[in-house]
Amino acid sequence: MKTNFLKSVLPVFTMVMAVGLAVANNYTNDNDPDYYDDPLEPGIQIIEEGVACPTSGENPCLYKGFQVYDDMGLTVEKRYDQ
Incomplete structure (x- = not known):
């Protein structure tokens, strides 16, 4: 049995x-947000929906014309779609 x-x-x-x-x-x-800093808005802005970044090269990843970062301290730049 x-x-x-x-x-x-x-x-x-x-x-x-x-x-x-x-x-x-x-x-x-998928739940890892990205961050950017708009000097006209107070604080660090969070991008929940993700960003379409260049997949190769040295071009920075931009959102609304601002550099996108992987961490809230704005020290790790997002360079490509991970």
């Missing part, structure tokens, strides 16, 4: 875990 139960439940449990972990892993980078 014990072996028959494990033989039927274990593959289903494995597939459920694999799908769940794949979905959880897919959303880890």
